[in-house]
Amino acid sequence: MSIQSTSSLSRPGRDRYTDVESLFAELTGLRRDDPRRIVLREELITCYLPLAEHIARKFTGHTAPAQAVLYTARSGLVQALDRYDPRRGAPFLRCAIPTITDVVRRSFRELHWAVRPPRRLDRVQQSIGPAVAVLYRRLGRMPTAAQIAGELGADPADVVLALVARNAYRTSPRAGTGSGKKEIRR
Known part of the structure; x- marks a missing residue:
């Protein structure tokens, strides 16, 4: 729509x-x-x-x-x-x-987000994709976390955490938010 x-x-x-x-x-x-x-x-x-x-x-x-x-x-x-x-x-x-x-x-x-990272990591995570594309064209291979951090002017530890946080992103809304699924509590 x-x-x-x-x-x-x-x-x-x-x-x-x-x-x-x-x-x-x-x-x-x-x-x-x-x-x-x-x-x-x-x-x-x-x-x-x-x-x-x-x-x-x-x-x-x-x-x-x-x-x-x-x-x-x-x-x-x-x-x-x-x-x-x-x-x-x-x-x-x-x-x-x-x-x-x-x-x-x-x-x-x-x-x-399955686990909500801090905003600073969220912002670093959002800028990683374009930085990786630039570095890939420049280097001819996938860049390391240190190279991404250098390109972004960010702390390498934040880049590593942001890359890990990408795995917490869901492709569908959380259960219990109108998606038709029930939330499971443990």
Whole structure:
């Protein structure tokens, strides 16, 4: 199933994100119980849905269904919107992109890792594949862990742990997470 774009939901005549920042300032100025707050918040969410869809598309093709990834990315958008404070001076996209991406990555970690490695190992593990490809082309053989660490500028022990952690990655969600299997506790 593919992710369908909601960019048609944007208001006509509105250039993507140019005049939206003023809506954030207006939203911040309203009291929590003001009914206009709900309308503004929904308008902002609708405006930024294409961003969440774009980020979700980067993660489709993994083991999670596309609609589940899209739902997770949209919930990340809502989290980013709720945490954003325009008074800090940074544009919303600077907050939204990392927040949405982290929410999607976290959902993959929670669903697909048998043993959850620390984030630093997860990040090293994610960069190993491209580094191995570069080193393989350069060396004409599979690189050693020390060579991978040198290419990444990482600690060799972290690279070894990340390579071991790759074996803990599941190709299907954990039992008990809606996969139809029962969780076995020992």
